[in-house]
Amino acid sequence: MKRIQSTGMVLNVDNIDTDQIIPAKFLKSTNREGFGEHLFANWRYQKNGEPNEDFAFNHYPKGSSVLIAGNNFGCGSSREHAAWAISDYGIRAIISSQFADIFKGNALNNDIVPIEIAAEELALITQYVEKNPSTNIEVDIEKQAVRVYDDTFSFQKTFDIDPLKKKFIMEDISELEYLVSIKKEVEAFEELNIL
């Protein structure tokens, strides 16, 4: 994956924890698939299972693959089910002013790009995209650049991504493949460091 081109979905709430992203009652599965329909379940649906019309997220066209969320996204539980739900829903990148550490790692392991920008910048694009849901969002992973634009608005910014994780995402290498490939070095380390 090198580039993401999409519209954005705004979820203007700070500290969205992984219990909100995927409530614990959906963690009884032994598979990785099918979590997308439960993404933000307690906010997206009413008690009777009907969509909650008051939840802005429900009004964005499906197919949008960039989420714009409040500060400290993904705090709380380490459940990777949160990243699976986001990925299964079709989201490929998340823009926030800060991500919780475990979630960030889980996102990268599922080819979801976490994009951190300053709080003022996040406020700016949040406000604009909320009012103009057809705004274009372009993420260039190689250039580490995010662009939010339409005919009357333009925002552009570079973002940080660990160079190794960037390489893995761009070349479709998994961390696991890498770790398996250095097994001999791990065995040598064990020899030298008897526990």
Place this chain on the structure above:
Amino acid sequence: MSRTIIDKIWDQHVVKSVTDTTDVLYIDTHYIHEVTSPQAFTGLNNRGANVFRPKQTIATADHNVPTINQHLPIENELSKNQVSTLIKNCSDHGIELFGIGHQKNGIVHVIGPENGYTLPGITIVCGDSHTSTHGAFGAIAFGIGTSQVEHVLNTQCLLLSRPKTMRITVGGKLGKGVTAKDTALYIIAQLGTEGATGHFIEFTGAVFRNFSMEERMTVCNMSIEMGARGGLVGIDYTTIQYVQQRVEDISEEKIANWIALNTEPNAVFDSEIEFDGRDITPMVTTGTSPDTGIDISERVSSTSRNSSKGLSYMQMELEEMIIGKKIDHVFIGSCTNGRIEDLRQAAEIVKDKQKAKHVTAWVVPGSNDVRKQAIEEGLDIIFKNAGFEFREPGCSACLAMNEDKVPSGALCVSTSNRNFEGRQGDGARTILASPMTAAASAINGEITDPRIYLN
């Protein structure tokens, strides 16, 4: 150059540095449970791969287990399937499992330390964010996702960025009725849930030096609620004594090596914060984030990191007194406060009293060992006589994955670690507090300062 305990343990475990910022870190001890491991084993099995070092992984069933009638089959089919999947995976791959009913069964972060698997100076991971608990022993311990569980099963390693370091010093002395839980809630309220993101924390100062291992575990447990990757306490006599009671024949050399890991006097942390233990009081949260704690005698305030969304969910009004607010449930347990000292503190308050009639009060020991110890000390009788339920071990109502749910709209004073929306059941409202505050509140049927019951 003087180094921190965090840097020393980390550096000892670096198999190789891949870039300036990313290391392959060797993992000494891996804990697994039924909820976040099945997909990792499926990944392994699909590739025909093996568990690289099965002796370094320990398994328990905790998140999804019932806390009554554990001798009977699990009723919920999905829960039953998760637990039986764990049994099969452990059996297929030669991993030791402390399953339901086993004397060593219990919450992963309770059984690891009490059975001597958690040791100073080692690296520990688990597919659970509260793995930070084990930092109390002077270990690098942190939660991971399921993909990483598969990485550790298959390679005993993880690919990680080097952490930043933070030192939190709590000097002075805690007052009567002020506990480790209050200390954790106080620090979280000061830092915010994102205050320590990217960092490992070393907790130090007179308050931590005087803490027991159980108390240290309570605070390290909640370092994740400060946003930290993990939190630890330096290795001292308290640490060594606890470990020696559980592990035989620890050599003098080994002990000397552990002590040598401690932070050197001139070591520099990326950030430093100091608090005074005398400023800490019994704390209760008021919103839907663990950083919304206030002094129990204060009014709900807009400055306590409360969002209007959180206050509205909690049905809290600004300027409302928190003390005296009527409650429906009390939950004493979890990896934060399900250890024997926690149960002793709660029992001290409950002794010779009755819970309020309208309150449902649960005591869920963190492990079978904790439960057995509590029974030996007669704590179960104290709780039962007061009208509390004394249950079997598990994560229970901390995350309500099993049947132990707080009903919608009910207000629960809980010794667990998270007050997120719906955490204890759909619509449930959670107030985080210490075991003493929870016990006193169960007696009065309203949020109560435990100090009124202390001599």
